[in-house]
Amino acid sequence: MIKIDQDKLISILNKKWEYRICPMCGSGDWIVSDKIFELREFNNEYINKYDLPIQPLVTITCKECGNTVLINPLVLDLLSK
Ligand SMILES: [Zn+2]
Numbered sequence: 001m002i003k004i005d006q007d008k009l010i011s012i013l014n015k016k017w018e019y020r021i022c023p024m025c026g027s028g029d030w031i032v033s034d035k036i037f038e039l040r041e042f043n044n045e046y047i048n049k050y051d052l053p054i055q056p057l058v059t060i061t062c063k064e065c066g067n068t069v070l071i072n073p074l075v076l077d078l079l080s081k
Contacts, residue, residue, distance in 0.1 A: 027064035
C-alpha cells in the first residue's frame, strides 16, 4: 500500500487553502487521509479488464458533516518514487 507524506500535504494545504471552511456546514475541521484511493474512468469497454485509466486521489473529509474533497497527489508531487 502506497501512502503519502501527510505532513507535506497538510503544509501545502495550509499555504494554498489557508483557513477554508466546509462549504456544506461551515465547520473548519478537516481529516486529511494518508492513504491514496483510486477513481476509475467509467467506460463499458473496460468492464472486466485490468487496463483501466485510474486517477489517484487523497480524501480530505469534514469532521462535522462528512463532505469530502478529493486531491490528486500527482499534482502536488506527494507520491514516493
Ligand atoms: Zn462540513
